[in-house]
Amino acid sequence: MRKCFRYTFCALSMFICVVVITFSYHVQFRHRKMRSQKLPIATDTITALDNRTFIISPYYEPRLGQSVRVIAIIHVSVKELYCIFHCSSNQNVFVRAEIDLHSDRFGFPYGTADLLCAEPFGCHYTYMSFSSTNSTKTIHELLFEVKNRPPPPISSNFTVCISTLYGNYNNILQMIQSIEMYKILGASRVTIYNTNCSQDVDKVLRHYIDEGTLEVVPWPIDHHLHTAKGWRYSKVPTAEVGYFGQTAALNDCLYRNMYKSKFVLLNDIDEIILPIKDWDWSSLMENLQNKYPDTSVFRIENHIFPNSVNISGFDLWSHVPGVNILHHSVREPINWKLFNGCKLIVNPRDVFQTSVHSALKQRGRWKNIGSDTVLTFHCTHKYRRDIPTEELIPDDVLRRHNMSLVPNVDKVIQRLFPQQ
Known part of the structure; x- marks a missing residue:
């Protein structure tokens, strides 16, 4: 009788323990579930x-x-x-x-x-x-x-990734001209990473967002780290990250558009990748892929068109702040002994890591493409100050598109910045 009672007591005790443990587990499980549901979702880019x-x-x-x-x-x-x-x-x-x-x-x-x-x-x-x-x-x-899960279908042929606008960026005219040229050449999407810009540039950005051309990604890197305008830490030893975290922005843009766009172009807002033999990017890439079928990264030569040298006399839109790229149709000869930063056209699904002037890790080959086929029109300050103006090379490659570019730019300017 005592044995039976002892066994019954032990069984009852074990049952109570199991119930208590199970109840405690479910209470804890439910608590974790509730806490998980209440966690906020990150909305900042950084x-x-x-x-x-x-x-x-x-x-x-x-x-x-x-x-x-x-x-x-x-x-x-x-x-x-x-x-x-x-x-x-x-x-x-x-x-x-x-x-x-x-x-x-x-x-x-x-x-x-x-x-x-x-x-x-x-x-x-x-x-x-x-x-x-x-x-x-x-x-x-x-x-x-977690983005790209599952990978979406490709919805565009060309996306341009631009980083970053900073220093209260206010080059309004060149921005409008560049975006309009991207559209003429075949871009269905432009992604810009914006640290800060002027109110007038913000007006331009909002116009292209409303149009459906532009995605603007806030990039408040300067709220988190001491940034540098330069590339070498030895030149700015007080900075923590180079050039406003540009490589992080470019890699984010690459993955953001990896399964949306057939090709991604990586360049700055003062640069336009311009085909020479072809009229637009579609025909350019069709020819390049036929010629180099195993290539996933195409490196395009950088050519400086100094914005300090105006030989055109083109005087439209003088009331709009910024560089008028149609003024500048001479370029510097390349000194092959100096670094010349290429810009990139890539198949994003074959690239794992990118830098500014080259991919760091990719499947497939990379190829330097000569300026007889395509070049990067880079309208900026004079790079080689030792070259006299008479030694600059006349090049009106951009003006081939004037019949489309001029009225397209004028339409935007008349809407956003009409003359009083």
């Missing part, structure tokens, strides 16, 4: 995880197995980071990130990095968060939506 790590955006990466690539800016001392996948089963799965700091940091203590995280098996997710350790106490209390 989000500080701490003072050494800044998250830009996570992107689905199907090319390396099922994984997520997170574009970030990190300090060179960062060696450990974790992706936390928020599964639909209400589980948070920690995955240690493989940190790939890009090779073109130019000596600055902060640089662009990829955080590569393998998808956890059986985890259906939309959002993730991040931590500097694998402790649940250190989870950054923001959710980031």
Whole structure:
């Protein structure tokens, strides 16, 4: 009888323990679920995880197995980071990130990095968060939506990525002329990263956003780090990151448009990639791909058209601030002993990392394309100050498009900046 009572008591005690543990588990589980649902979603382009790590955006990466690539800016001392996948089963799965700091940091203590995280098996997710350790106490209390999952269908042939506007940018006329030329050449989308600009430039940006041509990505890098206008840390040792984090912006733009655009062009707002033998980018790329079928990165020679030399007498739009690129139809001869930064046309689905003048990691080949086929029309200050004006090379390649460019630009200016 006592044995039976003892067994009954033990069984009852075990049952009570199981009930208590199960109840506690469900209470904790429910609490985690509620907390997860209340986490805010990150809306800023740049989000500080701490003072050494800044998250830009996570992107689905199907090319390396099922994984997520997170574009970030990190300090060179960062060696450990974790992706936390928020599964639909209400589980948070920690995955240690493989940190790939890009090779073109130019000596600055902060640089662009990829955080590569393998998808956890059986985890259906939309959002993730991040931590500097694998402790649940250190989870950054923001959710980031993983973009490109699933990859969307390609909806345009050419997208131009431009970074970054800074220094209260106010070159209104050249911006309008450049965007109109991009449209003439075949761009269906232009993406601009904007740190700061004037009110008049903002008016231009809003016009092209409303038109459906432009996507403007806020880029408040100067709110987080001391930035430099130059590329070499030795020239600006007080800065933390080079040239307003341009390489991070370009890589984000690459992934943002990876599955939307057949080709992506990487250049600045004062540059236009101009075909010489062909009329537009579609015919240019068709010919280049036929000639170089295994090539995914095309490097286009940079040619300086000094904006200090005006030989055209073209005097439309003198009331609009900025450089009139139609004034400038002579270019500097290239000195091949000096660095000449190319700009890029890439198949984004074959590129893993890009810098400003070359891709860092890609599938397929890269190819330098000569100026007899295409060139980068770069209308800016004189690069080689030792060259007298009479030695500059006449080149009216841009004026071939005047019949379309002039009325298109004039239409925008009459709408936004009519003469009083």
